[in-house]
Amino acid sequence: MGNMNKLAAVAQIKWLCMSQNTAVVIGPFMVIGMVWGFKILYSNFGPNGELIPVMMAMLLNLGVTMNICINGFLMVGTAIAEEKEKHTLRVLMTSSVTGMQYFIGSILYPFVLTVVINFAILWVSGIEMGQVSVPVFFLVSVIASLISCVIGMIVGICASTQMNANLIGYPLMMVFMMVPILGNLSEGLRRISGFLFTGVVTQMTDCFANGAEYKMEALDIAVLFGELIISVLVFLVMYRRNGYEKD
Amino acid sequence: MEQNELLQLSHISKRYKTELALKDINMELHPGEILGFLGPSGAGKTTTIKIITGQLRQTSGEARILGTDSANIDASIYERIGVVSDDSGIYEKMTVWQNLNMFAKIWRVPRTRVEEVLRLVDLSEHSKKQAGKLSKGQKQRLVLARAVLHKPRILFLDEPTSGLDPTTAVEIHKMLLDLKKEGMAIFLTTHNMEEATKLCDNVALLYQGEIVEFGSPQELCLKYNRDKKYQILLDDRKEIILEQTPENIRKIAEWMEKDQIQCIHSCEPTLESVFLQVTGKTLNAW
Numbered sequence: 300m301g302n303m304n305k306l307a308a309v310a311q312i313k314w315l316c317m318s319q320n321t322a323v324v325i326g327p328f329m330v331i332g333m334v335w336g337f338k339i340l341y342s343n344f345g346p347n348g349e350l351i352p353v354m355m356a357m358l359l360n361l362g363v364t365m366n367i368c369i370n371g372f373l374m375v376g377t378a379i380a381e382e383k384e385k386h387t388l389r390v391l392m393t394s395s396v397t398g399m400q401y402f403i404g405s406i407l408y409p410f411v412l413t414v415v416i417n418f419a420i421l422w423v424s425g426i427e428m429g430q431v432s433v434p435v436f437f438l439v440s441v442i443a444s445l446i447s448c449v450i451g452m453i454v455g456i457c458a459s460t461q462m463n464a465n466l467i468g469y470p471l472m473m474v475f476m477m478v479p480i481l482g483n484l485s486e487g488l489r490r491i492s493g494f495l496f497t498g499v500v501t502q503m504t505d506c507f508a509n510g511a512e513y514k515m516e517a518l519d520i521a522v523l524f525g526e527l528i529i530s531v532l533v534f535l536v537m538y539r540r541n542g543y544e545k546d
Numbered sequence: 547m548e549q550n551e552l553l554q555l556s557h558i559s560k561r562y563k564t565e566l567a568l569k570d571i572n573m574e575l576h577p578g579e580i581l582g583f584l585g586p587s588g589a590g591k592t593t594t595i596k597i598i599t600g601q602l603r604q605t606s607g608e609a610r611i612l613g614t615d616s617a618n619i620d621a622s623i624y625e626r627i628g629v630v631s632d633d634s635g636i637y638e639k640m641t642v643w644q645n646l647n648m649f650a651k652i653w654r655v656p657r658t659r660v661e662e663v664l665r666l667v668d669l670s671e672h673s674k675k676q677a678g679k680l681s682k683g684q685k686q687r688l689v690l691a692r693a694v695l696h697k698p699r700i701l702f703l704d705e706p707t708s709g710l711d712p713t714t715a716v717e718i719h720k721m722l723l724d725l726k727k728e729g730m731a732i733f734l735t736t737h738n739m740e741e742a743t744k745l746c747d748n749v750a751l752l753y754q755g756e757i758v759e760f761g762s763p764q765e766l767c768l769k770y771n772r773d774k775k776y777q778i779l780l781d782d783r784k785e786i787i788l789e790q791t792p793e794n795i796r797k798i799a800e801w802m803e804k805d806q807i808q809c810i811h812s813c814e815p816t817l818e819s820v821f822l823q824v825t826g827k828t829l830n831a832w
């Protein structure tokens with residue numbers, strides 16, 4: 300670990316770049332704002348100004364999955380694409396930063412941010428904290444954020460421009476975000492949703508919102524860890540072939 | 547093993563799918579030497595730099611850089627060499643200072659060195675400026691500053707002055723000569739023969755992936771200076787070029803005596819004309 304300075308430098312570069320990108324900065328605030336707005340809007344329906352469980356479920360689901368998807372798929376992916384567009388990625392890779400250091404440095408802040416904002420959403424939603432199992436929420440948030448960030452890295456490898464990254468990132472985001480949300484409407488989608496890591500997140504927040512005890516099943520664990528491993532493997536295969544950038 | 551060579555290419559060739567981009571390239575680079583690869587666009591200059599600096603794998607042959615086979619180098623080699631590619635970018639939203647400071651952290655370079663390098667490229671008074679707002683020449687100077695921040699043993703420059711105005715190019719030339727004085731070896735590519743003549747201790751003329759000539763600029767020019775010529779502008783505004791023959795020399799002497807000559811130049815051979823003689827093509831041909 301004698302090279303922590305390089306990792307720290309990459310993370311700092313990413314931080315400086317992301318914090319200068321208005322769209323990226325606004326994203327998380329928009330999600331929190333949206334949750335807060337909905338809460339105020341719909342709390343009139345419930346008794347003494349509280350959200351009815353079904354609304355709370357929808358709100359948490361929307362906020363948490365959106366947060367996870369935006370930060371990972373889009374933030375991480377476009378940040379790499381931006382470096383390709385501005386020709387700084389090659390500069391970093393010819394300055395003694397390794398692929399691994401670049402990987403960790405790139406996802407560090409988006410990952411931490413996603414987990415922190417997930418908790419902020421929980422808090423803003425006004426859910427009774429007695430209904431929430433914090434350790435489980437933390438664990439699931441961590442793994443889901445990691446998967447999302449790794450997929451963001453894959454998007455970054457595939458994309459050559461920021462536009463390109465959005466073009467690849469948005470459809471992915473739609474699938475991982477909308478399938479669990481629409482799962483309430485169709486049995487077919489609900490089934491598919493069970494196999495998506497965002498679907499596992501949804502099941503969890505649904506349980507919390509309804510005041511039910513959340514028990515993670517074997518399938519949920521398999522989906523979470525399986526998709527984490529798959530995304531890392533896909534990333535590694537793609538990275539081994541061409542690095543972050545094709546020649 | 548000979549340790550004096552910082553760089554040694556033997557029989558390097560590179561094939562892209564169907565196209566043979568480099569054929570049997572051999573060369574060496576020593577401390578304090580500036581070596582230039584001079585050739586037109588598409589000659590294989592960028593390919594050569596990418597192979598030497600480990601960004602691309604050769605099809606055959608061996609490249610040794612700082613004593614290590616380039617097939618075995620890892621990211622740590624970049625702690626000892628500096629690379630400026632033909633499109634090296636900067637972080638435009640960061641300040642000039644931040645741009646250098648990030649890399650100072652990567653290389654564990656003290657703050658004083660950042661200040662020193664800023665002075666070297668004459669950007670000290672712009673250090674708080676957003677890098678995206680610099681002029682094209684200033685940006686290139688920043689790129690150069692970054693590449694030498696960690697005092698590399700070898701500096702690689704892919705067409706460092708291409709697209710810059712002549713004044714900025716001259717400034718960059720001066721900086722490169724200063725770095726050379728400090729003992730840094732420089733490997734540069736260019737399609738500008740004046741640049742090669744002025745800067746390089748040795749020049750390799752690269753044409754269609756082959757080194758067609760190698761030597762110091764002066765050596766090469768003299769070698770190909772077969773028929774000497776004089777360019778003369780007479781009083782009657784007639785411009786003529788005369789070869790070195792006894793008869794022509796008598797003629798010139800006569801004009802001189804009568805004070806009829808406005809200007810007279812010896813047509814010294816240039817690398818441009820050497821290139822033309824060797825390849826039958828001009829340097830700026832596409």
Ligand SMILES: Nc1ncnc2c1ncn2[C@@H]1O[C@H](COP(=O)(O)OP(=O)(O)O)[C@@H](O)[C@H]1O
Nearest residue numbers: 546562565567586587588589590591592593594
């Ligand atoms: N990635 C690539 N794939 C296929 N051909 C390439 C690639 N890069 C360069 N070439 C070809 O190799 C030759 C040399 O290119 P290059 O090294 O970029 O020349 P230079 O830098 O001297 O202009 C050119 O004919 C170019 O078309």
Ligand SMILES: [Mg+2]
Nearest residue numbers: 591592593632
């Ligand atoms: Mg080139």
